Amino acid sequence: KAFSHEPRRAPVLQVHSARPFNAEPPSELLVDDFITPTTLFFVRNHLPVPAMVDSVTVDGVGVHRPVNMSVSEMKTRFEVITVTTAMQCAGNRRREMDDFRSVKGLQWGSAAIGNAEWTGVRLSDVLAYAGVREGDIEHVIFQGGDSDAEGTPYEASIPAAIALDPHRDVLLAFEMNGEPLAEDHGAPCRVIVPGFIGARQVKWLRRITASRAVSESHWQRADYKIVPDSFNWAHDDISEVMPIYEYPVQSAICEPANGSSLDADEDTVVVRGYSWSGGGRGILGVDVSVDEGVTWRAARLTQTPQGVGRQWAWTLFDVEAAIPSDRRGGRLDVMCRAVDTAHNSQPGDIAAIWNQRGLLHNACHRVTVHVPE
Numbered sequence: 001k002a003f004s005h006e007p008r009r010a011p012v013l014q015v016h017s018a019r020p021f022n023a024e025p026p027s028e029l030l031v032d033d034f035i036t037p038t039t040l041f042f043v044r045n046h047l048p049v050p051a052m053v054d055s056v057t058v059d060g061v062g063v064h065r066p067v068n069m070s071v072s073e074m075k076t077r078f079e080v081i082t083v084t085t086a087m088q089c090a091g092n093r094r095r096e097m098d099d100f101r102s103v104k105g106l107q108w109g110s111a112a113i114g115n116a117e118w119t120g121v122r123l124s125d126v127l128a129y130a131g132v133r134e135g136d137i138e139h140v141i142f143q144g145g146d147s148d149a150e151g152t153p154y155e156a157s158i159p160a161a162i163a164l165d166p167h168r169d170v171l172l173a174f175e176m177n178g179e180p181l182a183e184d185h186g187a188p189c190r191v192i193v194p195g196f197i198g199a200r201q202v203k204w205l206r207r208i209t210a211s212r213a214v215s216e217s218h219w220q221r222a223d224y225k226i227v228p229d230s231f232n233w234a235h236d237d238i239s240e241v242m243p244i245y246e247y248p249v250q251s252a253i254c255e256p257a258n259g260s261s262l263d264a265d266e267d268t269v270v271v272r273g274y275s276w277s278g279g280g281r282g283i284l285g286v287d288v289s290v291d292e293g294v295t296w297r298a299a300r301l302t303q304t305p306q307g308v309g310r311q312w313a314w315t316l317f318d319v320e321a322a323i324p325s326d327r328r329g330g331r332l333d334v335m336c337r338a339v340d341t342a343h344n345s346q347p348g349d350i351a352a353i354w355n356q357r358g359l360l361h362n363a364c365h366r367v368t369v370h371v372p373e
């Protein structure tokens with residue numbers, strides 16, 4: 001039976017789809033903890049949760065020592081490390097893009113992101129052990145234990161240069177926040193690719209293949225690509241479009257919640273949210289505006305020290321802003337924008353980045369609240 005392995009889920013999650021299960025927490029709860037509690041971590045399943053199988057194999061080009069190992073064998077054979085990294089679905093904030101102009105896909109709010117401590121072994125160590133050498137391969141393919149009605153498993157790949165680089169901290173992870181991986185997050189073992197979109201971080205990992213080409217899967221070849229307005233599905237070849245790997249710079253306001261009412265006796269508003277950039281780029285600053293972007297205030301940042309180029313964790317921000325007096329009894333728009341360590345900033349408007357699948361929505365975030373008299 002397809003959905004017989006679905007686990008219990010926290011009732012607090014807001015469900016976008018029950019089968020397969022897709023859900024995110026209320027965004028206000030995301031900023032309460034620098035490390036997102038596992039029960040609040042968004043879940044993005046394309047397929048039914050599979051039965052638990054504790055075995056990962058390594059095969060493909062250059063593999064002269066075939067590997068077939070359980071999690072306990074991984075622990076004894078390779079160094080175990082813990083990496084704090086955020087993971088964000090490429091579809092995060094799709095609903096806002098859809099509000100602007102219709103796009104295809106699950107209507108994620110702004111909480112399809114979380115920041116966790118992942119414990120596992122380095123993929124680069126496992127590949128070296130198997131005999132895989134740089135220069136022989138271009139991509140590393142990951143196959144999940146979950147499959148569709150025809151038996152086609154979830155699969156994705158990452159470039160070999162990332163997979164083989166120990167500084168990129170790509171993990172075969174078996175713990176999340178100090179506990180064995182939960183079923184929804186890929187138990188017993190998943191791939192963690194810091195700085196990449198969630199789609200490459202294959203859960204329920206069963207097979208790793210060293211390859212000259214990208215994965216043949218639908219999710220690698222046809223989906224998780226920026227399909228511009230100009231793309232013509234009848235004439236253009238989607239496999240020619242580059243797969244998304246790294247995430248661009250992002251930030252979003254979690255508090256106050258969009259559509260909420262501020263307290264009547266307050267003359268300031270406390271603004272809190274998250275910010276993150278892919279590729280190991282850190283966050284230099286987050287600015288908040290309560291006057292339609294005329295003036296901006298720098299928010300206070302909460303970060304964890306990580307090496308330059310390896311800033312995988314997210315940044316939380318908070319700032320207290322005076323409520324403009326002309327907003328009393330009306331609406332107030334609160335906006336935020338982040339700058340990463342490569343000095344990239346978020347686009348000002350959705351139109352510039354709108355795409356058919358509603359992916360990588362990182363335009364300047366805005367919430368609208370009501371200000372009492």
Ligand code: MTE
Pocket residue numbers: 041042043044045046047087088089090143144145146154184185186197198199200201202203204
């Ligand atoms: N891995 C498998 N095997 N099956 C999946 O459906 N979804 C991917 C990725 N890995 C997926 C997967 C996507 S699109 C995302 S965003 C992340 O897992 C979500 O991870 P999470 O559910 O642990 O938050």
Ligand code: MO
Pocket residue numbers: 044088089090091198199
């Ligand atoms: Mo995703």
